[in-house]
Amino acid sequence: MTSPVLAVSDLRAYYRTSAFGVQREVRAVDDVSLAIQPGEIYGLAGESSSGKTTLIKTIANAIQPPLQVLAGSVLFDFAGQRFDIHALRPRELAAIRWKHLSYIMQGSMNVLNPVRRVRQTFVDFAFRHIGRPLPEFLDVVRQHLQRLHLEPQVLEAYPHQLSGGMRQRVTIALATVCRPQFIIADEPTTALDVVVQKGVLGMIHEVQRALGSSILFVTHDMAVHANLSDRLGIMYAGRIVEEGRTADVFRAPRHPYTTHLIGSLPHLGDAAPKQGLPGAPPNLADPPPGCRFHPRCPRASDLCRRDVPALETDASGHRVACFHPATESVAESIS
Amino acid sequence: MGRTLLDLLRFNRQFASGAALLLIVAAYACLSFFSPYAPNDTYVAPPDVPPDWTYLMGTTSRGQDLFWLLSFAIRNTLAFGLAVAVLSRLLALAIGLVAGYSGGLLDRALMSLNDTFIVIPLFPILVLFYFVMRDRMSWGLLALMMACLGWAYDARLIRSVAMSLRHREFTETGIFSGMSMRQILVEEHLPYVLPIVFSTTMNNINWSIGLEVTLSVLGFTDINTPTIGVLLYWANQHTALVSGIWWWIFFPVLLVVMTFIGLFLLAVSMNEYIDPRSRLGRRAP
Amino acid sequence: MSTALLEVDGVSRIYSRGSLLSRRQFAAVDRVSFGLDADRAEIFTVVGESGSGKTTLARMILGMVAPTAGAIRFKGRDVSHIRGRRARLDFMKEVQPVFQNPFEAFNPMKRVDRYLFATARRMAGLGETAAIADAADVALKSVGLSLAEVRGRFPHELSGGQLQRVAIARALISRPALLVADEPVSMIDASLRAAIVNLLRDLRDRLGVSIIYITHDLATAYYISDRLLIMRRGEAVETGEARAVLDRPQHPYSQLLKASVLPPDVPSEPGGRLRADPIIPQGASSHA
Numbered sequence: 001m002t003s004p005v006l007a008v009s010d011l012r013a014y015y016r017t018s019a020f021g022v023q024r025e026v027r028a029v030d031d032v033s034l035a036i037q038p039g040e041i042y043g044l045a046g047e048s049s050s051g052k053t054t055l056i057k058t059i060a061n062a063i064q065p066p067l068q069v070l071a072g073s074v075l076f077d078f079a080g081q082r083f084d085i086h087a088l089r090p091r092e093l094a095a096i097r098w099k100h101l102s103y104i105m106q107g108s109m110n111v112l113n114p115v116r117r118v119r120q121t122f123v124d125f126a127f128r129h130i131g132r133p134l135p136e137f138l139d140v141v142r143q144h145l146q147r148l149h150l151e152p153q154v155l156e157a158y159p160h161q162l163s164g165g166m167r168q169r170v171t172i173a174l175a176t177v178c179r180p181q182f183i184i185a186d187e188p189t190t191a192l193d194v195v196v197q198k199g200v201l202g203m204i205h206e207v208q209r210a211l212g213s214s215i216l217f218v219t220h221d222m223a224v225h226a227n228l229s230d231r232l233g234i235m236y237a238g239r240i241v242e243e244g245r246t247a248d249v250f251r252a253p254r255h256p257y258t259t260h261l262i263g264s265l266p267h268l269g270d271a272a273p274k275q276g277l278p279g280a281p282p283n284l285a286d287p288p289p290g291c292r293f294h295p296r297c298p299r300a301s302d303l304c305r306r307d308v309p310a311l312e313t314d315a316s317g318h319r320v321a322c323f324h325p326a327t328e329s330v331a332e333s334i335s
Numbered sequence: 336m337g338r339t340l341l342d343l344l345r346f347n348r349q350f351a352s353g354a355a356l357l358l359i360v361a362a363y364a365c366l367s368f369f370s371p372y373a374p375n376d377t378y379v380a381p382p383d384v385p386p387d388w389t390y391l392m393g394t395t396s397r398g399q400d401l402f403w404l405l406s407f408a409i410r411n412t413l414a415f416g417l418a419v420a421v422l423s424r425l426l427a428l429a430i431g432l433v434a435g436y437s438g439g440l441l442d443r444a445l446m447s448l449n450d451t452f453i454v455i456p457l458f459p460i461l462v463l464f465y466f467v468m469r470d471r472m473s474w475g476l477l478a479l480m481m482a483c484l485g486w487a488y489d490a491r492l493i494r495s496v497a498m499s500l501r502h503r504e505f506t507e508t509g510i511f512s513g514m515s516m517r518q519i520l521v522e523e524h525l526p527y528v529l530p531i532v533f534s535t536t537m538n539n540i541n542w543s544i545g546l547e548v549t550l551s552v553l554g555f556t557d558i559n560t561p562t563i564g565v566l567l568y569w570a571n572q573h574t575a576l577v578s579g580i581w582w583w584i585f586f587p588v589l590l591v592v593m594t595f596i597g598l599f600l601l602a603v604s605m606n607e608y609i610d611p612r613s614r615l616g617r618r619a620p
Numbered sequence: 621m622s623t624a625l626l627e628v629d630g631v632s633r634i635y636s637r638g639s640l641l642s643r644r645q646f647a648a649v650d651r652v653s654f655g656l657d658a659d660r661a662e663i664f665t666v667v668g669e670s671g672s673g674k675t676t677l678a679r680m681i682l683g684m685v686a687p688t689a690g691a692i693r694f695k696g697r698d699v700s701h702i703r704g705r706r707a708r709l710d711f712m713k714e715v716q717p718v719f720q721n722p723f724e725a726f727n728p729m730k731r732v733d734r735y736l737f738a739t740a741r742r743m744a745g746l747g748e749t750a751a752i753a754d755a756a757d758v759a760l761k762s763v764g765l766s767l768a769e770v771r772g773r774f775p776h777e778l779s780g781g782q783l784q785r786v787a788i789a790r791a792l793i794s795r796p797a798l799l800v801a802d803e804p805v806s807m808i809d810a811s812l813r814a815a816i817v818n819l820l821r822d823l824r825d826r827l828g829v830s831i832i833y834i835t836h837d838l839a840t841a842y843y844i845s846d847r848l849l850i851m852r853r854g855e856a857v858e859t860g861e862a863r864a865v866l867d868r869p870q871h872p873y874s875q876l877l878k879a880s881v882l883p884p885d886v887p888s889e890p891g892g893r894l895r896a897d898p899i900i901p902q903g904a905s906s907h908a
């Protein structure tokens with residue numbers, strides 16, 4: 001087996017703030033481990049505010065106070081070039097960004113500078129890395145925009161003159177134009193209509209297959225995960241609770257949260273609304289003891305209220321953190 | 336903001352040296368409060384004594400101890416610069432923010448006023464002003480006049496920022512939360528333009544001090560309030576350079592140059608920090 | 621005769637784009653008409669191509685952008701003729717927005733709770749601090765948050781979904797008659813999304829709030845909306861009873877839209893559905 005491009009082990013990252021003398025600790029990422037192979041698309045899903053963006057920020061080393069990494073490591077391996085991203089100096093980090101590693105932030109429409117035309121933003125970020133004369137560079141950019149179904153005119157626009165979806169595609173273009181080996185994308189397609197979204201995902205898939213790059217893809221849209229990702233991790237309250245091949249997670253979810261999530265997916269043509277998960281989402285500043293899902297879990301036992309379940313790997317490589325995981329048949333009857 | 340200043344002081348050499356220079360000048364200005372003489376006393380010391388241990392900076396031909404006289408002068412000059420800067424900044428903020436926010440007709444009206452102020456020649460106006468006012472001319476009046484002439488450039492800068500803020504969605508959220516225009520300008524938009532205002536203040540102080548010195552040397556101001564310019568005016572009247580009383584010119588000029596350089600260094604280092612492009616580069620995602 | 625809550629009467633909005641040399645005019649919204657009834661609250665969904673003018677339409681209804689042609693009337697009054705602070709406030713009390721990008725909807729330098737409190741004070745007319753905090757808390761609870769979680773926090777300290785829910789909560793405080801929600805659930809997971817969609821339905825059924833719901837999520841649109849409008853390049857290509865339209869779309873673009881919805885289950889071949897037919901911006905009808 002090849003060595004993974006990205007190996008995250010026992011990562012723990014908290015937001016530590018003190019306001020008016022009150023210490024507050026938001027445990028947004030707690031003991032997360034995962035590995036991503038070359039050429040793999042890894043999907044990350046989970047409840048809103050479960051720490052997905054935080055996990056991704058620590059992986060991309062876009063850490064700003066009050067976020068602190070307390071433990072664990074993030075190791076990248078680009079064809080033999082290894083580094084621990086948290087040990088890099090700012091200049092070394094800048095050298096690998098965009099070229100090797102690019103990060104599409106959530107709500108990334110606002111990384112675009114409001115007072116600069118889109119063209120200038122492209123020149124600012126990507127020109128150095130492409131290493132061609134300016135007219136040629138702009139041609140490359142225009143061609144690339146075309147693949148995202150954007151007209152070349154958007155280059156001349158200011159961000160506020162573009163629609164939400166156009167801005168989102170501009171940032172995707174910005175992140176992929178240098179053809180990086182590792183793409184981290186946080187909710188990159190939320191503002192796209194289904195037709196364009198399908199096209200953009202197709203483009204990402206195509207670029208990824210052609211270059212053999214790896215993608216870490218966060219989205220709430222499970223349909224996107226189903227159609228794009230090879231493996232899927234599910235986060236709940238700062239932890240990965242389940243991980244496996246996408247098909248396995250969809251067909252036979254084993255963690256009760258995953259089971260609910262898969263079950264609540266709307267299909268076009270459903271006449272009745274699905275129900276939301278009962279109970280309140282956990283407060284990460286004061287998470288419940290034991291398994292963090294137990295207050296909302298139909299299968300909770302005393303054990304769950306006391307101990308934290310470890311993420312166990314089974315024979316097929318499927319990982320689940322639950323004392324009472326569903327067996328295949330149970331999962332099917334619920335979903 | 337406080338944090339930022341502290342960081343600048345620690346990590347930016349330009350900023351630190353600028354701040355140090357200004358601190359020296361300011362401390363010297365504060366000495367004037369302990370002066371044994373009143374600012375306008377003359378013939379309290381033997382005239383034309385070169386710098387020595389009793390008279391650190393020598394004395395003038397009018398029998399004044401230059402050391403103490405200069406401390407008054409620099410205090411008045413700094414206060415003048417500051418007054419002009421603060422007044423013109425308030426004008427620039429009010430006009431720039433309102434014009435950028437409201438747009439339309441009001442914006443166009445305010446901006447044509449602005450353009451007028453940008454193109455009118457300052458110097459003749461100020462000289463004219465002096466001839467109209469003559470004896471009623473005072474320090475405060477001049478400051479007010481210069482403030483009215485000095486807001487135009489920055490108002491334009493502030494307006495352009497305010498205009499881009501107007502397009503931001505959070506402004507709309509503010510509006511739909513029922514906030515008044517004043518509230519939106521002061522609470523939502525002001526924080527964005529304050530850094531700009533801060534750095535242009537330095538340039539504005541420099542500009543107003545320079546202009547004041549020029550006007551005073553030529554005698555177009557109230558020559559009874561000692562400022563650096565008025566000091567030089569008197570030195571000129573007594574043909575200090577020709578008669579070899581170099582210290583009467585040298586020390587005032589030295590002090591003004593120190594102030595200029597100090598303010599310039601502050602402005603440059605802050606500009607670098609404020610410029611969105613250099614900041615974007617530093618924090619590139 | 622029943623009065624109309626909202627009449628959108630043949631509105632267009634022209635923008636120009638490009639640099640000084642190659643300016644080009646185009647209609648972001650092109651002669652769109654529809655109306656909402658005052659007597660019967662409904663959820664009116666707008667779906668369509670990205671960049672087809674949905675947000676522009678919403679901004680015109682909110683009186684933030686003036687139409688180039690046509691008129692929008694709210695309770696009989698032309699929206700772009702509402703002048704003066706009092707009249708604007710009265711209008712905004714009844715028509716509230718939820719903006720598309722939650723990361724942009726709040727000033728990054730300010731705490732988010734101030735918007736909730738300002739709305740409670742100015743729009744709902746509450747005076748006492750306790751009553752204001754209460755109103756904010758009730759609104760936040762209805763979207764699965766609480767004031768304790770939000771109080772004193774800056775926008776960057778909340779997750780995307782949390783911000784989106786705060787934005788919805790803020791709009792609900794003044795009990796509007798019309799809510800213009802621009803992709804309110806785009807950053808929320810399926811389970812919470814179901815809860816919020818149910819909340820919108822509740823608002824309609826119990827409080828009689830009419831909702832203009834802009835979304836890309838056809839599945840939720842299918843089950844909560846009464847009527848549906850499909851837009852493409854500024855034009856309304858198809859409109860009608862939501863389920864009828866989605867069950868049997870007539871226009872080629874509507875058909876393409878429906879066909880492009882990715883079902884949430886794993887395809888037999890990885891990425892298979894993505895490769896199927898690359899979209900062609902021009903001449904989509906030939907594909908349908």
Ligand SMILES: Nc1ncnc2c1ncn2[C@@H]1O[C@H](COP(=O)(O)OP(=O)(O)OP(=O)(O)O)[C@@H](O)[C@H]1O
Binds near residue numbers: 048049053055106779
């Ligand atoms: N700067 C910060 N300071 C304090 N708490 C923060 C900060 N940023 C995020 N949090 C908190 O950390 C938790 C996880 O946030 P995160 O943004 O990682 O969630 P997420 O899984 O990406 O959610 P979503 O899907 O809604 O974007 C949330 O409870 C959030 O309020």
Ligand SMILES: Nc1ncnc2c1ncn2[C@@H]1O[C@H](COP(=O)(O)OP(=O)(O)OP(=O)(O)O)[C@@H](O)[C@H]1O
Binds near residue numbers: 163635637674675720
């Ligand atoms: N202020 C403006 N100046 C120039 N063009 C604009 C302006 N605002 C919007 N546009 C253009 O109008 C068109 C419609 O934009 P709008 O934001 O209404 O689309 P949308 O349907 O909301 O798209 P999305 O689903 O991607 O958010 C786009 O082509 C956009 O570039």
Ligand SMILES: [Mg+2]
Binds near residue numbers: 779781
């Ligand atoms: Mg997030």
Ligand SMILES: [Mg+2]
Binds near residue numbers: 163165674802
């Ligand atoms: Mg939009």
